[in-house]
Amino acid sequence: MKSLWSGRFEKEMDSAVKEFNASINVCRRLYREDIRGSIAHVTMLAKQGIVSEKEKDDIIGGLKNIQKKIESGEIVFTVDDEDIHMGIERRLTAEIGETGKKLHTARSRNDQCQIDMRLYLKKEISDIINRLTYLEEIILKKAETYADSITVGFTHLQHAQPITIGFMFMAYFQMFKRDIERLQDTYERMDMSPLGSCALAGTTLPIDRQMTAQLLGFSAPTENAMDSVSDRDYCLEFLSDASISMMHLSRWAEEFVWWNSQEFSYIEIDDSYCTGSSIMPQKKNPDMAELIRGKVGRVYGDLMQLLTVMKGTPLAYNKDFQEDKESLFDAVDTWKVSINIFADMLKKTTFRMDQIEKHLSRGFLNATDIAEHLVKNDIPFREAHAIVGKMVKACEKKGFGLEELSDEELRRIDCRLSRDILGDISIKACVNARMSFGGTSPREVRRQIEAGVEWFEQLIEDERRQEER
Numbered sequence: 001m002k003s004l005w006s007g008r009f010e011k012e013m014d015s016a017v018k019e020f021n022a023s024i025n026v027c028r029r030l031y032r033e034d035i036r037g038s039i040a041h042v043t044m045l046a047k048q049g050i051v052s053e054k055e056k057d058d059i060i061g062g063l064k065n066i067q068k069k070i071e072s073g074e075i076v077f078t079v080d081d082e083d084i085h086m087g088i089e090r091r092l093t094a095e096i097g098e099t100g101k102k103l104h105t106a107r108s109r110n111d112q113c114q115i116d117m118r119l120y121l122k123k124e125i126s127d128i129i130n131r132l133t134y135l136e137e138i139i140l141k142k143a144e145t146y147a148d149s150i151t152v153g154f155t156h157l158q159h160a161q162p163i164t165i166g167f168m169f170m171a172y173f174q175m176f177k178r179d180i181e182r183l184q185d186t187y188e189r190m191d192m193s194p195l196g197s198c199a200l201a202g203t204t205l206p207i208d209r210q211m212t213a214q215l216l217g218f219s220a221p222t223e224n225a226m227d228s229v230s231d232r233d234y235c236l237e238f239l240s241d242a243s244i245s246m247m248h249l250s251r252w253a254e255e256f257v258w259w260n261s262q263e264f265s266y267i268e269i270d271d272s273y274c275t276g277s278s279i280m281p282q283k284k285n286p287d288m289a290e291l292i293r294g295k296v297g298r299v300y301g302d303l304m305q306l307l308t309v310m311k312g313t314p315l316a317y318n319k320d321f322q323e324d325k326e327s328l329f330d331a332v333d334t335w336k337v338s339i340n341i342f343a344d345m346l347k348k349t350t351f352r353m354d355q356i357e358k359h360l361s362r363g364f365l366n367a368t369d370i371a372e373h374l375v376k377n378d379i380p381f382r383e384a385h386a387i388v389g390k391m392v393k394a395c396e397k398k399g400f401g402l403e404e405l406s407d408e409e410l411r412r413i414d415c416r417l418s419r420d421i422l423g424d425i426s427i428k429a430c431v432n433a434r435m436s437f438g439g440t441s442p443r444e445v446r447r448q449i450e451a452g453v454e455w456f457e458q459l460i461e462d463e464r465r466q467e468e469r
């Protein structure tokens, strides 16, 4: 089959070259966007008098039929189609005859592939924001449930200070909130239409780019044609957003893995989110968490792939850019499914407070609190730190907790010390007292949850308004 661009060629493409050159197996995913872009384009061509009203109607009718035939499986693309743009254009001429040849007036595949990608990515960004919103909703509910539940807070994976589980949940809430905001920023910046940039330098025909931008729901046309056909910044931004967010999921997934270990036994993951072993009958493995941790590698790879493709490419379009789609699609698919699997696993996970309780007495979680009690008794912090260090040492030898040291033992460490001066250093009292802004006390966590809910409700409201538009 002859290619649509074969006019100046004497020979057919080598079959291996045809296969290597084609992107149809990847970009067929964009058929809806391609047709939507073409409908807007021809609507504009008609308004500008470049094609007639009748020609416009025929072309739009043909495109709609093609969409139906793609969806019913009647149209099957092959490497002869090269890419989705030519695959559809060729079918259009077969469908409606000579008029089909007018569709590609005042555009190029260089701007066409970009309008398709931007339409696609805008839709996917909205979808991913919805998924992250779903995750945030689960986090907020869990944070409320566990607002008073005390667990071990770690630094260097060493017992550090007591925290509430709700507090830890709200830490992750902040991460995914930033992920959503990053996507919103990316969306806003990419919300411009490159259609009508043509090959690289615009056109002599009297097109109206404002009109196509508006018809396709973009805030404006892009400013410079040459930049428009060679810009993949928005893809890179999206892939960076995906990488950062997958990193967040991976960090939490890692916590799930060790919380679920026999050594910790902090959580119970629902059976439906675990797998067994083919040889060890007793096993219940946290495979979903591990798989999400593993999937991050793909998404980082997707980002690095496109960064590397773009590096050193001169203006304007280069065929290298055809390699922008596969990694982007992979990141979209991987990120989407990872969010939902993680969110539902989280929903179905409970914390084993009886087990966690056993860990709270280990590792001197209240040491910093004692130092702060001493500060309140006018002992400079650096001195207090040294005193509590000595207390820890004494306790370690005896296998005691800090609250178990007698008055006499305390006085031996420092003459200013007594049980009274230490005050209430129970783990619960320590947590309740951490009331500084952003701290872990249940009261402060509830304030964080309230602020989170407020942000969340605004987000839902904005989304609802956007959908109405």
Ligand code: ARG
Residues within 6 Å of the ligand: 023, 027, 083, 109, 110, 113, 317, 319, 321, 322, 323
């Ligand atoms: N399939 C191409 C891509 O995805 C479309 C643009 C091709 N343009 C060209 N001049 N070869 O990048």
